Amino acid sequence: MEINIRKFVKKFKANQIGELNLDINSNKITAILGSSGSGKSVLINSIIGSIRKFKGNIIINGTSRKKFTHYKINKLISFYTQTDFSLYSVNVVFFLRTMCIVLGIKKREREQKIEYWLKFFDLWDARKKSISKFSWGMKNRLNLILCFIKEAQLIIMDEPGANLDSYWRNKIKNLLIDYKKQGKTIIITVHNIDEISDIIDEYIILEGGKKIFAGTKEKLNIYSKYKLFIKDLFDVQKFREFLLEEDIMSFKYDNDENSLVIAVDNYRQINYLFLYLIKNNLPLNNLIKLPINMESIHKALENNELNK
Incomplete structure (x- = not known):
């Protein structure tokens, strides 16, 4: 899935993001980097459709976010972010069954997917435990399940390594490598780029709402x-x-x-x-x-x- 960002501008009272012209290529792992306030979150939220009011256009796999039916492209997109789950007093299997309905996963596939991903992230033995009782690390692994269970073509991850030890960070890294081999497009925002720099194909670097670099790691000349x-x-x-x-x-x-x-x-x-x-x-x-x-x-x- 290719993403084309054209003349993107998002204005706020105190600052402005853009104008940005970017291409995020399919079958690549792209890192969006920048300091706090650089515009990373605004750009990501605009790509996933949670921010709609902006100038310019974002086209995902040929579908414009400006179209009335733009939401239909969301079936091909998965998004990782951190959710606390402190108020969720249900067990993880019940929760994931509900989320599978929300995510549009077919009924005949739900139980198999739930079991597979709970075992993959070592949460199967805790399947009857209330999510609110999960540790921070367990909650983060549940957030990762919500991202991966749909097995989407476009995977967007906002700081995926937070609250995870090196074992899980490496496991996620290997999973992303496998997904790229399957032809999926992956976008990552991360502060500690050192942990995943070896799998990044292309970089987008923002500063003060402006693009200061977009291209391959070879063009960036970082080793x-x-x-x-x-x-x-x-x-x-x-x-x-x-x-x-x-x-x-x-x-x-x-x-x-x-x-x-x-x-x-x-x-x-x-x-x-x-x-x-x-x-x-x-x-x-x-x-x-x-x-x-x-x-x-x-x-x-x-x-x-x-x-x-």
Whole structure:
């Protein structure tokens, strides 16, 4: 499913989002990033149809959000957000049966889907427990079930990793990879981009209601960076030449730390790196993965601008 955003403007008393012209491509995982107040939530809520009053147009799979019958496209869309459920004094199976009706899931498929997703998110044993008694992590897994149970073609997720430990974040990441292979379109808004940067295909970056970048991760020129701390002194120039041969970028060398920052984009490069260190008898003191965050993304954008 492709999304085309044309001349989008949403005005508020104190500020304005847009004008935005964007294309979100099908069969891709797209991250929408930006600081608080950048316009991410307004754009997402306009895509899902909860905000209707805006200038311009949003076209999803050929259907305009301006059409009177725009709501029909919602059958192809799933949305994840956090709901508290503190006032829901029903068990999770009863709740999901009701939600399956709301989501338009066929009666013959409901029980099988409910059982599958409760087991997938390890909530099957709690199926008779009141939702209001769930922990924050359990409630968040229930929110994820509401997103995935429809198995929609367009999946939109607003901060999916909140209140989840690394096990569940990795499980969701693998699920999204599988969904992309199935041809689904996925949109994610997230603060901690470092956890999912390896599966993102395209980025949209907003700041102050304006688009400051839209394109592939290759165009953004952002990579997974590591800081190597070598135990003994080494020939930095020779090491850089080796890295260049393997398409591994190298950055700052710190003489005091005897450390070098490198950037890789696949595990094959990491394997060659370790083979080089072993062959040249260069033991590591430490290896630190540097975070990918909004600061590093802004630096990448600055470098891109300088290199034009």
